Amino acid sequence: MASTVSLSIKLIRIGAGLLVIALASIGLTLWVTWQLEGGAAAVNEAGRMRMQTWRLNSSVAAQLPASDINALVAQFDQSLGLLRSGDPSRPLFVPWNDEVSRQFVMVEALWQNQRPLWLGEVPPDAARSLQAAGEFVDAIDGFVLVIEKQLSGYTAILNLFQFVMMALAIGSAVIMLYTGYLYVINPLAHLRRVLARVEAGEFGTRIDVDTQDEFGQVAAGFNRMASTLQSLYEGLEAKVQAKTQRIEAQRARLEALYEVSAFLAQSNTIEELSRGFSQRVRQVMKADAVAVRWSDEANQRYLMLASDCFPQEMQEEERSLLAGACACGNLQPDARTRVIPIHTHDAAPMRHCARAGYESLVSVPVRLQQRLIGEIDLFFRSDVQLNADETELLDALASHLASALEGLRAAALEREAAVGEERALLARELHDSIAQSLAFLKIQTGLLRSAVQKQQPDKVSSTLDELDAGLKESINDVRELLVHFRTRTNTDDIEAALQETLQKFQHQTGLPTRLQLEGQGLPLPADVQVQVLHVLQEALSNVRKHAGASHVSLDVHKAARWRFAVRDNGAGFDTAQQRSENHVGMKIMRERAERIGASVELVSSPGQGTTVTLTLPPYPVSGRGIGTLGLNLQELSETLPAP
Structure with a gap:
């Protein structure tokens, strides 16, 4: 005892x-x-x-x-x-x-x-x-x-x-x-002998516990430790193998998630994205068929975006599926990824699935910011049980799909907004320059017709001269417009774009120009640089049209609030009685400046030249970037005659 x-x-x-x-x-x-x-x-x-x-x-x-x-x-x-x-x-x-x-x-x-x-x-x-x-x-x-x-x-x-x-x-x-x-x-001594045997690898060694004192408790603890070591040693290979399999499965899931994410990031169309996604999800989950369905705004009808290995006749029947008509497309606001036995449903579409040999359906809801926007259906010809890791993987894939589709939609809206804005910009440019010239040419054409009918050779000749001058002016306006849209910005420094703009102005007008920069400031964003260049180009255009100057300078002050000043030594004018053409140009410059929160100030007096100053806010941003219409401006400029 x-x-x-x-x-x-x-x-x-x-x-x-x-x-x-x-x-x-x-x-x-x-x-x-x-x-x-x-x-x-x-x-x-x-x-x-x-x-x-x-x-x-x-x-x-x-x-x-x-x-x-x-x-x-x-x-x-x-x-x-x-x-x-x-x-x-x-x-x-x-x-x-x-x-x-x-x-x-x-x-x-x-x-x-x-x-x-x-x-x-x-x-x-x-x-x-x-x-x-x-x-x-x-x-x-x-x-x-x-x-x-x-x-x-x-x-x-x-x-x-x-x-x-x-x-x-x-x-x-x-x-x-x-x-x-x-x-x-x-x-x-007995404990030391037994410990030496365990150290030698005899994990079956035990100590006889014949007392309940401290050494008895130590002996019992040693026996438990030896038993644990024996079980760990004996089951180590199996545990290592199971752990290796689990790690391999996790690696495969992460690899699949990375591959699908990379594919979604590279896809450019909804058709390409949904079709490639369905193929990859089917391969990852080893499903027999996959269907990706998208819901309307009211969640009343589900449209099949893409499928993989799905029977053709079932694709035609379920291309547009009413909500609640089948286990597919029957999502509740709080729906989660679930496994649906097909043989337990009596709905006609489910009977189609049963005739096709499918026994299990995995329904994965697609959410975007807690809103149901679609569903991923995986069909299996055997009973399926999802573990927590597989469920988490499917939810992650569905989330990536929702984000990718939303990204495509946002990109499309952005392109549409950019195209609309650029069209409006082109319309304003055409209206403020070429349209007015064409209206003037129309008037001159009417005068020319009247002079021909009245047989007034002198008036015909003067009208033809005015038509020729008007056409040259229109050609110059078109070329200037093309120059504006061909100007490139630099995200690090705007100096190169400013020099290019002055060089083009000097090439068009033959007037000497000077660029002076001083101070230090944070680089301007690319979209802000575009708006700044358009304002400066409009100011230079006004100099070319109206100033009659012999020299133009552009002073740039870099600081928390950037400042650009275009100065000429031209005729100048009385700002209280400025002409309508100048008024239109100032309106264009102020509209562009307002997009980035900037202000435009005009200082001029007769015989003293003109100074246009553009002052930026501390942290300028543009409401929208300038898109592209895909016009080949180089070819268009080359088709125009030289001024």
Whole structure:
């Protein structure tokens, strides 16, 4: 039977027992020593009485005064009283027993008989006093001998206790050594031997647990550890294989997710995206067929965007599916990825699936910002159970599909907005330049017809000259418009685009130009640069048309608020009475500046030239980027005649 007492309790019990024995031995030794010390003092006091007896006899023989004899008798009385009651402070006490008590009674009785003799008015003669003194001394000697006999017994007991205590010390040391070996050293040695066997690979080694103390608990814990190590060692290969398979499955899922994401990012059309997505999802999930359905805004009808390995006749029947008519397209707002057994549904479309051999349907809802926008249906010809990892993978693929389709839609809307904005921009440019020139040419054509009918050769010639000048002006406007749209920006620095713009202006007009930049500022975004260049080009166009200048400069100040200033040394004008053409140009510049939150300021006076200043906000942004219509502006410019 296993002991339930802990090692600490065992050691406490052994130590407490030895301590009690030691304390008892020490106490008994102290008591014996106390008795010996008190008995020795009693022997000394009794011996003193013998001396006092002879002094009393000598005093009587010498016929000393009665007071001296009374003092000696009083000393006798005091000594007997001290022997009777003892004196703990010295210590002094008689080791009483029957023999000692009897001898002390004899001494007291003899003293009581002799005491009147010593205190009588007539002192005893020498013979009588000598006889009385001898009798009393003999009685005292007998009393001392009895005490010494008792003390010799105590001394023997003390010697015996000393030998016993020596034996107890030796026994205690032996007991402690044996206890230490039995309860500590031997279990530790056994544990060390078993541990060495486990280190050698013998995981089946166990320790017999026969106690419930600390070493028993350690042994039980060691057995559990050895059992765990044995099970881990024996099942390590299987666990490694299972872990490897799980990691491989996770790697395959991540690879599939990455591949599908990369494909979705590269797709340019909905047809290409949905068809490629369905093929890849079918391969990843090892499905027999896949259908990708898209919902209308009201979630009342589901349109099949693409499918893979889906029967052709079923594609025709389920190309447009009413919501709730089948397990497919029957999603609730809180729907989750689920497995639907096909044989449990009686709807006609589900019977078609059953006839095609499908047994399980996996429905994966497609959400965009918590809104159901479609469904992915995977068809299997066997029972299917999805684990948590597969469900998570399908949800992630559906989320990527929704994001990709939304990205295509947003890109289409952006392209549409860019095309619309560029068309509006072209319309404004044509209206503000070429349309006005054409209207002027129409008027001149009417005048020319009238002059021909009236046969006015001079007027015909002047009108033809004006028509020729108007056509040249229109050609210049078209070329300038093409130059505007062919200007490229630099996302790092606008300086190159500004230099290119001034070079083209100088080439068209022959006027010398100067570009001066100063300060430091953050680079302007590309769309902001486009708007800035259009404003500057419009300002240069006004210089070409109206200023009559001989020099143009462009000053750029880079700072938190960029500032562009176009200066000419032309004729200038009164800003309070500016012409309609200039008014239209300023309106165009201000409209473009407002798109990026900038402001345009015009300073001019007759004969003093003109300065147009464009000031940007601290962080300019453009509401919309400038798109492209796909026009071949290079070919269009080459078809126009030179100015």
